[in-house]
Amino acid sequence: MASNSPAPEGIELQEAPTAGAWGEWNPTEDSARPPRGKHRVVKQRGGLARSSTVLGVGVIAAVGASGIATAQDRPQVAISMPSLPDFGLGGAGGDGQHADAEGTAAGAAAAAKQTGIIAQQAAGHADAGATLVGRILQQAESQESAAESQTRAQAERAAQEAAAAEAKAQRETAQKEADDARAAAEKEAKEAAEAKAEQERIAKLAGSYSLPTSAYTLTSHYGDSGSMWSSGHHTGLDFAAPTGTPVKAVAGGKITSAGWSGAYGYRIVLELEDGTEIWYCHLSSMSVTSGSVGAGETIGRVGATGNVTGPHLHLEVRKGGSTMDPLAWLESKGLSV
Template identity: 60%
Template structure:
């Protein structure tokens, strides 16, 4: 496609004939003709939107450009249509091209002098065209900025929603935690109250029970406990609870029952066996004297003998043993505590 060659540049002023021919005349008040030397300030483009005004003699270049674009489109479209052999021709719509007369100076298709019609519509919307916007780059930039702002608003909205969701989740977790802690605290308080109530009930029961039980002697000191080890006991350990007291101190029946044995019993010295109604045997050993006989029934607190030092002993004391059901001995102190007694 042919192109317009650049205009030759000259460093001399046009002659009078050239001025008359091309309209470069000057008035009588104007000074002598001076050569124009362009500078950076004089050729700096005007920024922002501006209107494209008519340039004399420029219609040919603009129309040539439009014509060239139309020809290329027509040739390309025609080539695409003919390349498809064996297929029916494709209908191609051609844009309206300016007449040849518009390519010449003074043609009828030239744009008005103050026309704001842009050379291209790239990036322009209908609203932009209605407002007379001719700067395609500025219009595209505005659209991009608007799209960026919209996307940023969406991002901010999503971030806010995520923050609100996280806050709601955290609040729900905190509420659940507080509820769980409150339930645990209430459960602990309930258990504590139940334990206290149970303890009070047990204390009341033992108090009532203690009315039916009594300590075996008075003015005593506990010396040897159940399970103490030593060579003085044949089994290697102590099987009862010792109440050290002066000789002759009264020994009382701990609970009502029947005397099943009363007499001498080797290492135990003088011993009395009192069998309770539930079959528990109470052994009172090392007595200095016995006050009851076998087969006799006694009540709680009755005197059944006296503290002594008979049998295998090192001093006067009452050796008490407890045999549930007549079997092996257990800790007398724990048994007395279970009956509400605290020696």
């Protein structure tokens, strides 16, 4: 429906097409050209100031965007432009410029205020971010310091344990060396004491024991084998000496037997206090045939009676019916044969 209101100055309106000539209308640069001159901005309460021309263009653009596709299907309508305020063209130029200046100043102030708020918010966020970064760095440094302290403490503890282990090993080594030295000293002292006791015992026995003869040569030893002995081996110790060489009692005891004894020739048996028997064989003569005798006392003389190859004293040592090595027995009594 066409409006009869006069168009504002500076706005050119096109006539609405008739019903028979209705077609698609697209705004162009010329048809939507804004009026020449300055636009007076009207300050809206509670919102931003907008130009009526901008509003009109927005309406036209919205209509064009939403109705182009279906324009031919709709009935033909007349388009009328709204009354636009005075933008300073004509007689109200002074008031329009004043209002325009006020609106511009107010908008700049609002924009400046808004910009200041945004700057303050940005500065606040920046300060909060810097504070957070500082806290994170401080926490990282604290954790790193704690880790270094822990590592240092572990290293010190390991060093202390190693030092303690080394000191313990040294103490144990020193203690072992001391124990070994003490054991060696004790062993040496014990051996020395035993040797001394043995020497004293031998010296004492030497006064109680005597060699069976003198000026002799050992010819056959205990255990020698041969056909000359009925048992197949020698059961005594032979002292080769000239016939008539004195034969002595090796220790104090009593004579239990004296006389002829077959292959042994003339034989004297001397029994000692501990039951040991000393046999003197192949004697040429017997001086004592019974009774007790003392060590070193002559009881007969060397001869070659019985089964012999020459003059000698065959000496046997028996205990419990078994023979013993005469040489070892005499040496055990401290005698040097």
